[in-house]
Amino acid sequence: MSAPTVYDVAERSGVxxxxxxxxxxxxxxxxxxTRERVLGAAxxxxxxxxxxxxxxxxxxTGVLGLCxxxxxxxxxETSAAATDADDDNAVMLYSDQIIRGMERAARRxxxxxxxxxxxxxxxxxxxxxVAGRVDGFxxxxxxxxxxxxxxxxxxxxxxxxxxxxxxxxxxxxxVANADGERELARHLIQDHGLRRPAFVGxxxxxxxxxxxxxxxxxxxxxxxxxxxxxxxxxxxMMTQAEGxxxxxxxxxxxxxGERPDALLFANDQMAVGALYALExxxxxxxxxIAVTGFDGIPxxxxxxxxxxxxxxxxxxxxxxxxxxxxxxxxxxDREPVSLELPVSMARRASCGCG
Amino acid sequence: MSAPTVYDVAERSGVxxxxxxxxxxxxxxxxxxTRERVLGAAxxxxxxxxxxxxxxxxxxTGVLGLCxxxxxxxxxETSAAATDADDDNAVMLYSDQIIRGMERAARRxxxxxxxxxxxxxxxxxxxxxVAGRVDGFxxxxxxxxxxxxxxxxxxxxxxxxxxxxxxxxxxxxxVANADGERELARHLIQDHGLRRPAFVGxxxxxxxxxxxxxxxxxxxxxxxxxxxxxxxxxxxMMTQAEGxxxxxxxxxxxxxGERPDALLFANDQMAVGALYALExxxxxxxxxIAVTGFDGIPxxxxxxxxxxxxxxxxxxxxxxxxxxxxxxxxxxDREPVSLELPVSMARRASCGCG
DNA sequence: TTGAAAGCGCTAACAC
DNA sequence: GTGTTAGCGCTTTCAA
Numbered sequence: 107m108s109a110p111t112v113y114d115v116a117e118r119s120g121v122x123x124x125x126x127x128x129x130x131x132x133x134x135x136x137x138x139x140t141r142e143r144v145l146g147a148a149x150x151x152x153x154x155x156x157x158x159x160x161x162x163x164x165x166x167t168g169v170l171g172l173c174x175x176x177x178x179x180x181x182x183e184t185s186a187a188a189t190d191a192d193d194d195n196a197v198m199l200y201s202d203q204i205i206r207g208m209e210r211a212a213r214r215x216x217x218x219x220x221x222x223x224x225x226x227x228x229x230x231x232x233x234x235x236v237a238g239r240v241d242g243f244x245x246x247x248x249x250x251x252x253x254x255x256x257x258x259x260x261x262x263x264x265x266x267x268x269x270x271x272x273x274x275x276x277x278x279x280x281v282a283n284a285d286g287e288r289e290l291a292r293h294l295i296q297d298h299g300l301r302r303p304a305f306v307g308x309x310x311x312x313x314x315x316x317x318x319x320x321x322x323x324x325x326x327x328x329x330x331x332x333x334x335x336x337x338x339x340x341x342x343m344m345t346q347a348e349g350x351x352x353x354x355x356x357x358x359x360x361x362x363g364e365r366p367d368a369l370l371f372a373n374d375q376m377a378v379g380a381l382y383a384l385e386x387x388x389x390x391x392x393x394x395i396a397v398t399g400f401d402g403i404p405x406x407x408x409x410x411x412x413x414x415x416x417x418x419x420x421x422x423x424x425x426x427x428x429x430x431x432x433x434x435x436x437x438x439d440r441e442p443v444s445l446e447l448p449v450s451m452a453r454r455a456s457c458g459c460g
Numbered sequence: 461m462s463a464p465t466v467y468d469v470a471e472r473s474g475v476x477x478x479x480x481x482x483x484x485x486x487x488x489x490x491x492x493x494t495r496e497r498v499l500g501a502a503x504x505x506x507x508x509x510x511x512x513x514x515x516x517x518x519x520x521t522g523v524l525g526l527c528x529x530x531x532x533x534x535x536x537e538t539s540a541a542a543t544d545a546d547d548d549n550a551v552m553l554y555s556d557q558i559i560r561g562m563e564r565a566a567r568r569x570x571x572x573x574x575x576x577x578x579x580x581x582x583x584x585x586x587x588x589x590v591a592g593r594v595d596g597f598x599x600x601x602x603x604x605x606x607x608x609x610x611x612x613x614x615x616x617x618x619x620x621x622x623x624x625x626x627x628x629x630x631x632x633x634x635v636a637n638a639d640g641e642r643e644l645a646r647h648l649i650q651d652h653g654l655r656r657p658a659f660v661g662x663x664x665x666x667x668x669x670x671x672x673x674x675x676x677x678x679x680x681x682x683x684x685x686x687x688x689x690x691x692x693x694x695x696x697m698m699t700q701a702e703g704x705x706x707x708x709x710x711x712x713x714x715x716x717g718e719r720p721d722a723l724l725f726a727n728d729q730m731a732v733g734a735l736y737a738l739e740x741x742x743x744x745x746x747x748x749i750a751v752t753g754f755d756g757i758p759x760x761x762x763x764x765x766x767x768x769x770x771x772x773x774x775x776x777x778x779x780x781x782x783x784x785x786x787x788x789x790x791x792x793d794r795e796p797v798s799l800e801l802p803v804s805m806a807r808r809a810s811c812g813c814g
Numbered sequence: 815t816t817g818a819a820a821g822c823g824c825t826a827a828c829a830c
Numbered sequence: 831g832t833g834t835t836a837g838c839g840c841t842t843t844c845a846a
Contacts, residue, residue: 109615111823122833127825130588137831149607152614157592158515159823162838167512168589169574176564198552198758199560206556209575218576218589220523221559223567235522235572238511239593260506261463404552404758465839476817481841491815513839516822 110151119147130155161239170212170431171220171236171243172424173250174201198404200420201246204267207424208244215432217241224249233258242435244427247272247313263434265427270313271444277430278444279423283314283400286416286449287321287370288328290398293451294368295329298458300396304366306352306376307337308344315344315372318400322370338366341376349376350383353397357389367395368457374399374406374415381409381456392458402452411455419447464505473501484509515593524566524785525574525590525597526778527604528555552758554774555600558621561778562598569786571595578603587612596789598781601626601667617788619781624667625798631784632798633777637668637754640770640803641675641724642682644752647805648722649683652812654750658720660706660730661691662698669698669726672754676724692720695730703730704737707751711743721749722811728753728760728769735763735810746812756806765809773801 112123119126121140128136129144136144147153161167177199205221212219220243222236233250236243237258245255247269255264255273265277294300305322308315319337326333338356341348349371356366371377377399384391391397391411399406402417426445434440453459466477473480475494482490483498490498501507515521531553559575566573574597576590587604590597591612599609601623609618609627619631648654659676662669673691680687692710695702703725710720725731731753738745745751745765753760756771780799788794807813 109823113823123824124826124833124835125831127823128832131825135831140831149611152611154591154612154615155588156516156823157589158512158521159838160592160825161512162510162516162840163823163825165825165838167593169593198556202552202556202560205559205575206553209577213577218574218593220572220574221563222572223563234509235511237508238514239521239523239572257503257506258508261508408762463839467839477840478817478819478842479815481839482816485841489815494815510839513822514841516824517839517841519822519841 109156110148110153111156114151115144115147115153118151119143167239167241168217169220169240170208170217170428171222171240172205172208172245172427173222173224173233173236173243174204174246175224175249177201200401200418203420204244204246204424204427207421207426208428209424211425211428215428217428217432237262242431244424244431263431263438265430265434267423267427268314275442277434277442279426279430279447280317280445281314281418281423281447282449283317284321284324286451287318287400288325289321289451290400290414290416291322291325291370292328293453294370294396294398294457295325295331298368298392298396300368301331302364302366303331303368303370304338304356305334305370305372306339306341306349306356306380307372309340309342312344312372318372337372341372344373344376346375346379346382349379351379352376353380353383354387357387365395369395369397371397371399374401374403374413377413377415377456378405378409381411381413391456392460396458397456406452407454412460413452414454414457414459415452416449417452418449422447463510464502464507465510466507468505469498469501469507472505473497521593521595522571523574523594524562524571524782525576525594526559526562526599526781527576527578527587527590527597528558528600529578529603531555554755554772557774558598558600558778558781561775561780562782563778565779565782569782571782571786591616596785598778598785617785617792619784619788621777621781622668629796631788631796633780633784633801634671634799635668635772635777635801636803637671638675638678640805641672641754642679643675643805644754644768644770645676645679645724646682647807648724648750648752648811649679649685652722652746652750654722655685656718656720657685657722657724658692658710659688659724659726660693660695660703660710660734661726663694663696666698666726672726691726695726698727698730700729700733700736703733705733706730707734707737708741711741719749723749723751725751725753728755728757728767731767731769731810732759732763735765735767745810746814750811752811760806761808765814767806768808768811768813769806770803771806772803776801 112126115126116123126144129141209219220240222232233254242263244265244267246267252272259276267279271278307319323333339352377397399413399415402415406413406415466480469480470477480498483495563573574594576586578586587608596617598619598621600621606626613630621633625632659673661673677687693706731751734751753767753769756769760767760769
């Protein structure tokens, strides 16, 4: 009593397996009466076509994939307002937004979406699993070893998301990190008259953080301010805890005269952590010091003061990823493209705009 | 030059296809030296094992699925605070939370997650697609015709989420709708001394909304208030727009003396819509009238006044769904279970707790 | 430890 | 319209 197959359905409805197959793949190519008979038998038997067998025979799966890292911030602080632990789970992460964007776009094109967060493994790794079950997939940068992608991308379309273009024959989408941070810094300098901005970055190998730093540098240059060679500080994980530490260490480090008048963080998590730390030390934001983030996570709108930041269009990123995959599926030989999605600035209270 | 297969790898590394297979399935059963040779050949060739072929041969996919309806509120109003359209996309939907919960739990168990939102179709429907590619899957109620589930669940584990138990041999998880609403109403009546609460429900066939209404009734009964037979009003889609309309119509309908002093909505979306409508009419919340929702969507914390509501543990729902699936995969004959997840109340400003 | 061979359930020519 | 017949690429006994 194993699962019924086309053979069972065919036998029960007195047709050939080819006809059964047709009923599912192309109903109109079968006489209505025959079709009903087949469908009837299928219900009675509890027949469900095997996606595997189908995929194997037709060499397509109708599924697109996404590999992403686990983006949750393990040491997020609970804000004063959000006393309920449950609420923190309601914060939307990058991955959630990308998934949403991809799922919708995929649906429009008739695909389902297979998702898997990174997990290391030998030959039988995450990617392998996803790669073997989809027609094409998107990868968030730093999720999958480049060498694996190198191999896999020879066999199916892969689009790289939000990182550097590690493999140049792949489609690739980034957000305008440098542009966004430049505009943000320019706003602080020009509109708020701040003169001693400090940028808190991430690790050197975080391309997003580095691009944002470049934007910061450009704004300094434009404004005739000293252009730092390096971020004032680098955080490893870019978490809230590290943002808090960074804020404190930056205040401690400097004598009053040279204390920065603006802290530009490479992401919102750090900026939020800094906000808490500054509050604890009685430093007022934005009166004593301005604080900005990057990403536009929902939390940035909930903290007090609300956080001035740059919104990343993550949902769009997901949608575009699907578009590129679908397009490449349609034409394997098209030129690889590299898209840059525009970002938009959210001027809020933490820079003095609120 | 089609994709390389085990045969290609086998030939190139001078072993049999069985050995190649073993290298991927059970590396330790192959001599280290042989293994390296195989792996080397695989890289050179750009070999990626076909999930389809694998699934077909082994009758398992290593994938769990989720079918959900599209939960986005098409006519959500932009709140005064959220002037930027982008921000609205950052609101986390049920589906996002369930997906997150399922993905994490699935990952822990070594599964990937296949997701697909409802879309209608003939024999080649959404479910069929998902069902054929997974080892088991969860379905949000009202997403898939019961008759389809009936058939499919004969062949693989299905767990029903957040609805009535349509098929009694299936595992099933609900949240404590009635309990939550009862507690909420009790709070309004006992702690805030409100005497004329009105419940705004959904369609009769929305089991969640009905369960919440039952909770409301119970609270009225307990308190010795008149127990309504029916919700004061029923909304079809339970959107913000309908919530706004409901609030207005309820105010218009009653003369001042019998105007309700509390509006309990069957979900947050409607409650938020009502908040906007009341503000437009100059009715103060909670001074003139209390408003509550149900669900605990992030927006409920962002609107002003903040919305008193009942939080649904959607992420847990996803996690539990995976647990049930995994358990059933381990033992097809276990008794079907029906879990009820506890909810928790969020007392906020819109009921006067602010 | 490795190989040979028989499927897994379906699709896709190609006949009829 | 419908049936026949090869595979699709892998796992899995069973032998060696």
